[in-house]
Amino acid sequence: MNAFVARHRLIVLAYLGMLVLLLVTSYFSPGFLSEANLRSSVVLAAFVGIVALGQTFVIIGGGIDLSVPWVLNCAAILMAILCGGQDLPLLWVGPLVLAAGALVGLINGIGVAIFGVPAIIMTLAANVILQGLIVIYTGGLPTPRAPEMIRFLSVGRLGPIPVIGILWFVLAIAASFLLSKTAFGRYLYAVGSSATVAEFSGVPTARTTILTYVLSGFTAALAGMLLTGYSGQAYLGMGDPYLFTSVAAVAIGGASILGGSGHYVGTIAGALVLTILAGLLPALGLSTGALMVVYGVVILVTVAIGSEAFASLLRLVLPMRAGRIGSRQP
Amino acid sequence: MDLLSAHGLSKRFGGIVALDDASFSARAGEVHALLGENGAGKSTFIQILGGVLRPDAGTITxxxxxxxxxxxxxxxxxxxxxVFQELSSIPDLTVEGNIWFRREPRTVLRTVAKREIRRRTEALLDRYGFPALHPAQDLRRLSLAERQLVEIAKALAQEPRILVLDEATSSLAARETDWLLQLTRRLAEEGRLVVFISHRMGEVRAVADRLTIFRGGRTVAAHDAAAVSDEQIVTEMIGRRLERLYPERVSSATDRIAVGARDFSSGPRLPGVTFTLHEGEVLGVGGLQGHGQRELFQGLFGVARTQGEMTLWGTPAAIASPRDALVGREGIALVPEDRRGQGLMLSKTVRENLTLSVIRRMSSHGVLSRPREAALVKEMVDFLRIKVSTPEQQADTLSGGNQQKVIFGKMLLTEARVLLLYDPTRGVDVGTKSEIFQMMRDLAARGYAILFYSSDLQELVNVADRVMVLREGRVAATLAGDQVSEDAILRAAMFDEAA
Known part of the structure; x- marks a missing residue:
């Protein structure tokens, strides 16, 4: 148990932070812990969590995916238009949209891993291109309503449990399995901690990197479809909040933004923290603007806490524990 | 009167005692060697001297x-x-940019005075006779050895009263090492103190006036260099008698050819070599630094593009990447030049490092088997006697010798029977060195074929069955049996026999 806490110190911290936040929120907003409210929090967190799933893999591998907002948005609009409000077309539209998301990821991954384009540039460019394409495609017109089947997936429930919560749980198990129990997971951590060492060790570095982007495109597209179900229709700009929240969830969840460490178990806590925070601030009478400011500060502080510089600062402040944190044995 | 003296120095890192009541004293005008195994406290001591660490107890005057x-x-x-062992140079700057970093001469407008920098750099390089450095070279294009020279130049530019050289020769080739040894003598004659750390006894013998020996964080002895034997020094360093550094050379080479290369080339530094490496053989690779050794190793391992013919165990081999090389028993494994940059994931555990190259072997259908992994890890930790409290220990907390053992373990787990060892004893203490040499012999006896480059000539002479000397990326000579000597290797490396 102790070894687990030591190894996953940051993930444990993320869950502790979430609990504290939950208590504080319920103090200021007594209705917060009601069943209905918890349920809606889980639903909101699930959207962040699903987008952040792919982002977690990309960031562990040492990259970043800035194309998630418009992959999400394109998926949403494509689905809405192709289904035209009907359930039946979803059977082929769903897989098609997911495949399209994965394809964008494939292109991102090939650009980064084979052609050596920096991840920031590659995915930022993909984001802008997709934005342009979708504006051309829709001509800015509103889309049909979301099919009922998608609505069921995102707002329906089985007994007291939201369907999307179950979906998220299944995805979380799959992601954790990939990271902890498979060769691909091991390769991913190796590529993220040192691409050179991984290459010298015979790790299929390019393939591993490309797969992370494919996964990210896939989860962004999935989230886009589900979000359409949640809001009833697809609209331009619906993906914009998810760039920041997906990266923030990963960072709050204890992953190094430079790659090589982290876990989806942490990202789940990150997604929940962001959602609870979004509930707390209105309860404190703060505006949406203030919410954004606090969001920004929270991610800065959490990333700083996880950093090497913060560790050495701690060493200065707490000389008793000098050298414990990350220092080198002579 | 001592220029520098330290008493009762202690330093702990958590539960680990790095220095325990250590003392040290040295005079101006001497070269003072500081000796000890990896983990003896030398690094901690010089980090305290250099202001990087603060001692828990003790005084320095x-x-x-x-x-x-x-x-x-x-x-x-x-x-x-x-001059620390781990290079601190900035790859994006030039040689002169690194030498004067943070101390650049300025113009009246506070911009960097480029011409003045050039003038001072040339004066500096000239004054100390630096081999083969040009002020405007980009650092990222330089070899490890050349970067080491830049570090030394940077130190000298600060006109030190006390210069501490931590394993400064470990990445240098013979000629540069000679130059550095002469330089330390000259600095001492100018009245400065040089604290000299090296794992190579020959160098210590060549320059040191006095020496201090650390073991387990304590000072065990201080001697006049002339009054003490090598044997006594080694005994004091390791706390027991080392039977011998080099194992007995019993050749186990067979007629079977493990690696055959014909006109094997890679870039301008390796225009073409032809050689054979036999089953059971340790083939040494000699020559001056930068004459194609690195390109040869990287080419064989698939890190660099190559041309020409290569056979592996009799069949033509096309190795375009390390993945092509690491294919089990019929493959090739490498102990790379840069332990920290190419060999180890420093922030990962010993376990994760050891098994990185054999993940496929311990998984079925892509799913890992932790028990199988644990068994492989235990096997290697025991076999190589890697000193860890648990395999979950992070790699960067290990001493240099133990880090190198982890890399060896990683290589051996691949089961490849052709091993490429690029300077495997660099920065490794004498006890571990002798273990590595013994292991090389044992592996050769079991039919492994080993290509062995070392920047220490003595090692080539004492460990290799044959030595292939490279000059300008071609085989200048292949020495065998009685022909192998430091002298012969150097001669082949520097002069054209025909001339």
Missing amino acids: LGGSDYRPVDPDAARARGIVT
Whole structure:
């Protein structure tokens, strides 16, 4: 148990932070812990969590995916238009949209891993291109309503449990399995901690990197479809909040933004923290603007806490524990 | 009167005692060797001297007054400059940019005075006779050895009263090492103190006036160099008698060819070599630094593009990437040049490092088997006697020798029977060195074929069955049996026999 806490110190911290936040929120907003409210929090967190799933893999591998907002948005609009409000077309539209998301990821991954384009540039460019394409495609017109089947997936429930919560749980198990129990997971951590060492060790570095982007495109597209179900229709700009929240969830969840460490178990806590925070601030009478400011500060502080510089600062402040944190044995 | 003296120095890192009541004293005008195995406390001591660490207890006096540097700048201000083993140069700057980094001469407008920098750099390189460095070269294009020279130049530019050289020769080739040894003598004659750390006894013998030996964080002895034997020094360093550094050379080479290369080339530094490496053989690779050794190793391992013919165990091989090389028993494994940059994931555990190249072997259908992994890890930790408290220990907490053992373990787990060892004893203590040489012999006896490059000529002479000397990326000579000597290797490396 102790070894687990030591190894996953940051993930444990993320869950502790979430609990504290939950208590504080319920103090200021007594209705917060009601069943209905918890349920809606889980639903909101699930959207962040699903987008952040792919982002977690990309960031562990040492990259970043800035194309998630418009992959999400394109998926949403494509689905809405192709289904035209009907359930039946979803059977082929769903897989098609997911495949399209994965394809964008494939292109991102090939650009980064084979052609050596920096991840920031590659995915930022993909984001802008997709934005342009979708504006051309829709001509800015509103889309049909979301099919009922998608609505069921995102707002329906089985007994007291939201369907999307179950979906998220299944995805979380799959992601954790990939990271902890498979060769691909091991390769991913190796590529993220040192691409050179991984290459010298015979790790299929390019393939591993490309797969992370494919996964990210896939989860962004999935989230886009589900979000359409949640809001009833697809609209331009619906993906914009998810760039920041997906990266923030990963960072709050204890992953190094430079790659090589982290876990989806942490990202789940990150997604929940962001959602609870979004509930707390209105309860404190703060505006949406203030919410954004606090969001920004929270991610800065959490990333700083996880950093090497913060560790050495701690060493200065707490000389008793000098050298414990990350220092080198002579 | 001692220029530098330290008493009762102690330093702990958590539960680990790095220095335990250590003492040290040295005079101006001498080269003072500091000896000890990896983990003996040498690095901690010089980090305290250099202002990087602060001791938990103890005092240091420098030139008669109290010395407590709070940071490296404070140490430099008192005239102590350290050339650390881990290079701290900035790859994006030029040679001169690195030498004068943070101390650039300025113009009246506070911009960097480029011409003045060039003038000073040339004067500096000239004054100390630096081999083969040009002020405007980009650092990222330089070899490890050349970067090491830049570090030394940077230190000398600060006109130190006390110069600390931590394993400064470990990445240098013979000629540059000779130059550095002469330089240390000259600095001592100018009245400065040089604290010299090296794992190579020959070098210590060549330059040191006196020596201090650390073991387990304590000072075990201080001697006049002339009054003590090599054997006694080694005994004091390791706390027991080392039977012999080099194992007995019983050749186990067979007629079977493991690696055959014909006109094997890679870039301008390796225009073409032809050689054979036999089953059971340790083939040494010699020559001056930068004459194609690195390109040869990287080419064989698939890191660099190559042309020409290559056979592996009799069949033509096309190796375009390390993945092509690491294919089990019929493959090739490498101990790379840069332990920290190419060999180890420093922030990962010993376990994760050991098994990285054999993940496929311990998984079925892509799913890992932790018990199988644990078994492989235990096997290697025991076999190589890697000193870890648990395999979950992070790689960067290990000493240099133990880190190298982890890399060896990683290589052996691949089961490849052709091993490429690029300077495997660099920065490794004498006890571990002798273990590595013995292991090489044992592996050769079991039919492994080993290509062995070392920047230490003595090692080539004492460990290899044959030595292939490279000059300008071609085989200048292949020495065998009685022909193998430091002298013969150097001659082949430098002169055209026909001339």
